[in-house]
Amino acid sequence: MRTTREILLETKKALPALAASKEKKNAALEAIANRLLAEKDEILKANAEDVEAAREHLGDVMIDRLTLTEKRIGDMAKGVLDVAALPDPEGRVLKRIERPNGIVIEKTSVPLGVVAIIYESRPNVTSDAAVLALKSGNAVILRGGREAFRSNEAIVKAIKHGLADAGLPEELVGFIEDTDHRSADEIMKAVGLVDLLIPRGGAGLIRRCVENAIIPCVQTGTGICHIFVDESADQEKALRIIENAKTSRPSVCNAEEVLLVHEAIAGEFLPKIKALLVDEREAKGLQPVELRLDEKAADIIPGTLAGPLDFDTEFLDYILAVAVVKDADAAISHIAEHSTGHSEAIITEDAGNAEKFTSQVDSAAVYVNVSTRFTDGGEFGLGCEMGISTQKMHARGPMGLEELNTYKYVIRGDGQIR
């Protein structure tokens, strides 16, 4: 087994070859897509071993996330071609300044350098992260979870073959062979070797990165998303949006976790919520949503009384915390106190409250009359994403290709001095 440091060093060393061969990037992505398809038997075999080993300790949802099929590998390869078709983020002139002294300053987008990602069980992240990094001109360090190790290794092998087919060094994609904490810790301290670390996984991983990383790190993906139903809301619209935000895919970060309802309509609206999310779902044989109610909501509908942590928990499940609030200001204050800064929505027909909510709520995505489920690189038209940033520095919300670039100033002149 090679050490993490050896892999970091060889990835850094390979980077100039990518900078010198920008024109080969798309050919490399096409070759990678072909290799993923050509090597699907090896990938499926490795994945079957991972799944077999994981059955003992993972639940059904996690096993499903881990499992690859011929179709999923096909989707992976198609995803690679989709990224290849996106505009190249490198070399855009973001701003051009001509100064009175004749110098011309071009603020120009350039790759970050080496991007590292530490992620958990889904093996398709391996190819997504690698091709997003490569398309944006970066080398990449992949440090996946233990459960998907064999699958990731087989996918990386195919990616490296694709790079070689296109005449690029295989070392542009560095695969960390050690999946214990030490390798993650070593990446977090890799000053000069890694330009950006993206932790993608549970709250524990992200906290460890924030506390221990001395290289730049973007926090991603924790979403305690709120929907506030204003007094003036179109209640039918509100019901459709909440049903979508809570139940279409509860395990993802842009799903709704908290419902805030204006007190003037709570008596009318909350029974409709209970009917929609509990009674109708039960009648249809679907899993009902467990409602965790603050005291005012519990006076109106039946449900579990919310405990002290229920408004600060990312459930990722069929659970919804519900509170009755005095007005839009109270909703905004509640969100300021409890949100993770991911996505929040107001359902309102009042333009003033919509304006107040969008200007005062300090989250990556703030919605008016739209489901929070749209916070996603694809849905935003960015084509794809490396993760959803919940911090304010560098990138906020979905991180696509442009967010994997930085810029530099290129200044041309004819002997100017100051």
Add this chain to the structure above:
Amino acid sequence: MRTTREILLETKKALPALAASKEKKNAALEAIANRLLAEKDEILKANAEDVEAAREHLGDVMIDRLTLTEKRIGDMAKGVLDVAALPDPEGRVLKRIERPNGIVIEKTSVPLGVVAIIYESRPNVTSDAAVLALKSGNAVILRGGREAFRSNEAIVKAIKHGLADAGLPEELVGFIEDTDHRSADEIMKAVGLVDLLIPRGGAGLIRRCVENAIIPCVQTGTGICHIFVDESADQEKALRIIENAKTSRPSVCNAEEVLLVHEAIAGEFLPKIKALLVDEREAKGLQPVELRLDEKAADIIPGTLAGPLDFDTEFLDYILAVAVVKDADAAISHIAEHSTGHSEAIITEDAGNAEKFTSQVDSAAVYVNVSTRFTDGGEFGLGCEMGISTQKMHARGPMGLEELNTYKYVIRGDGQIR
């Protein structure tokens, strides 16, 4: 004395008042400028005490940086008005995306929140930092150095009076009263209270922030700037640029520290450098530049033989490290190994080498036939700067008002679900 934590809490609490009164920002800056002028006697008196106390342990250059005069306070007030006159960075729609489903996504610039700056002796940084933060919609935490404590306190008093005059809370500018390491360490860990930390000072301070801060931090200002004189250079142009970059103000971060000369012209060019930077300066009674030469350069001109650290030191003095390199590729490699990522220049008449240098050198500012001294917010036309970022995340190079903003996505629709 109030504790650092008390000040952080009250600053955070004051922030919404600024968000709710954006239209008062310029009036507040004008009131601050007036107050700086009106309270100049108090400021000068406080400064005289600082200077008196510092004479024992600070050298002349540092005493000069610390000293305020009536004219310098006038310049400070004028600087405040210059910032007021700049375009408001808040609320710009950076990108507008209409999706096929009818939702409209606006990527909109918004303030970071609370910006903290830890800085050393120059008291004018106090007003610069405060007004840049306020103009961009941020509250600010100021933690200056011990030597300038009384001066900073008097300046902050005037600023707070100006805020009050304009009907804004004085707490928007938080002045840390404790100047020992503990207050700096507390800011570095102030998760949830400070959105961005900008250390502005020596390498030791910046290293401490990078290693210890768990809140986002932008490294600024360390500049080991290189100038490479290519075989094809217009040598007269090169001499003018090097004289400017090395001697016009050696104590600043955009001054040249290292000269790289193509071996094909070193025999002709280096004697001109010695004549210009040593002999002519001596003849004029100016401080000559000490040349620290690698072995090849030392074969051509007299000077000190460079020690192992001379190519990795920010001298901030009349000292220049000189090396002879094989070609542009060797210059680029030398820079990759030794640069701090601030500013580098190539002097060349060869378009291919200019292109190679600008595309391969990975620094915030890369120059062709221009002095590195232009890396500055004012010279770039940004109006001003909070510091020069030498990192790649969030902002690179001069940080002006736009770089003190982040963005959020505001999404409007009519009931869209996914």
